[in-house]
Amino acid sequence: MKTGIIQQSLSGFYDVLADGQLYRTRGRGNFRQKKVKPVVGDHVEFAVNDDGTAGYMLKILDRRNLLVRPPVANIDVAVVVTAATQPVFSPNLLDRQLVGLEEQGITPVIYFSKTDLLTAGQYAQLREVAAGYAKIGYQVFCHQAPFAADQLSKLKGLLVGKVVTMMGQTGAGKSTLLNHLVPGLDLATGEISQALKRGRHTTRKVSLLDVDGALIADTPGFSSYETFDMTVEELPMLFPEMRRLAPECKFRGCLHLKEPACAVKDALEHGIIMKSRYDDYVQFHDIIVNQKPNYKK
Numbered sequence: 001m002k003t004g005i006i007q008q009s010l011s012g013f014y015d016v017l018a019d020g021q022l023y024r025t026r027g028r029g030n031f032r033q034k035k036v037k038p039v040v041g042d043h044v045e046f047a048v049n050d051d052g053t054a055g056y057m058l059k060i061l062d063r064r065n066l067l068v069r070p071p072v073a074n075i076d077v078a079v080v081v082t083a084a085t086q087p088v089f090s091p092n093l094l095d096r097q098l099v100g101l102e103e104q105g106i107t108p109v110i111y112f113s114k115t116d117l118l119t120a121g122q123y124a125q126l127r128e129v130a131a132g133y134a135k136i137g138y139q140v141f142c143h144q145a146p147f148a149a150d151q152l153s154k155l156k157g158l159l160v161g162k163v164v165t166m167m168g169q170t171g172a173g174k175s176t177l178l179n180h181l182v183p184g185l186d187l188a189t190g191e192i193s194q195a196l197k198r199g200r201h202t203t204r205k206v207s208l209l210d211v212d213g214a215l216i217a218d219t220p221g222f223s224s225y226e227t228f229d230m231t232v233e234e235l236p237m238l239f240p241e242m243r244r245l246a247p248e249c250k251f252r253g254c255l256h257l258k259e260p261a262c263a264v265k266d267a268l269e270h271g272i273i274m275k276s277r278y279d280d281y282v283q284f285h286d287i288i289v290n291q292k293p294n295y296k297k
């Protein structure tokens with residue numbers, strides 16, 4: 001028996017990466033968790049025949065996280081491709097994505113695209129925002145030439161040994177970034193990509209591409225920005241800058257709203273944490289409260 005990661009699935013077979021080698025395992029037969037559908041990124045146990053070839057998949061190990069679109073499990077890093085313009089940059093949308101990823105235990109990397117379309121003044125402003133996110137602890141890519149070789153190699157360096165997915169709004173530049181990372185991949189971008197989507201009836205199967213030691217999903221992902229399924233107590237834990245300050249608040253379980261002697265509000269007043277982040281926190285808090293009318297605070 002061996003353990004490995006599913007790299008792609010093909011009608012009943014699963015290609016599993018184990019000890020640097022690919023094994024084509026069978027999904028049916030002895031597979032015991034019939035109700036669980038194996039997905040790319042799953043850590044699985046599989047049988048090995050006497051001649052060294054792969055046999056049946058035996059077991060899916062517990063998942064750390066699971067994305068639905070595209071279906072990938074155990075993601076380490078999501079590159080949040082964020083257009084600096086076209087569509088107009090929304091810190092609120094970025095914060096929604098970051099909170100969603102924090103909740104799933106996925107490390108976000110913020111990658112600004114379309115910075116080449118900004119005026120010098122707009123770019124300077126965006127750099128300030130980027131610095132704010134970097135101060136929180138996020139890796140941020142904000143360069144006037146978004147796909148410059150040094151940016152791409154720095155990104156690749158961060159992703160070595162990780163299971164990675166690209167995320168972001170429609171038109172953000174996910175496919176463009178993937179094409180830059182994986183020359184020869186040739187994903188359709190822009191209008192072509194839209195046209196393909198309209199004409200597409202079956203979902204393409206996702207697979208993990210080995211990009212210089214990183215396993216990157218070849219289908220960009222989407223996450224829902226509307227639903228917040230965490231509790232109001234969990235929410236401030238998903239803002240790293242608040243999570244760090246919380247122990248200094250007077251009250252344990254401080255929600256940093258109206259409580260006295262709150263270290264987060266103090267940091268806000270002193271410009272130590274970003275106002276846009278705090279405002280988004282309050283907005284998300286209100287959304288959660290309104291989603292759960294019976295929820296007792």
Ligand SMILES: Nc1nc2c(ncn2[C@@H]2O[C@H](COP(=O)(O)OP(=O)(O)OP(=O)(O)O)[C@@H](O)[C@H]2O)c(=O)[nH]1
Nearest residue numbers: 113114146169170171172173174175176189190193
């Ligand atoms: N000038 C400029 N154009 C870009 C950049 N990134 C993407 N684009 C263009 O923006 C359009 C959308 O890019 P895509 O890569 O298709 O965006 P996507 O996020 O994959 O979009 P969907 O497939 O709709 O989700 C294309 O026409 C790209 O050529 C960039 O950094 N600068």
Ligand SMILES: [Zn+2]
Nearest residue numbers: 249254256262
């Ligand atoms: Zn507080």
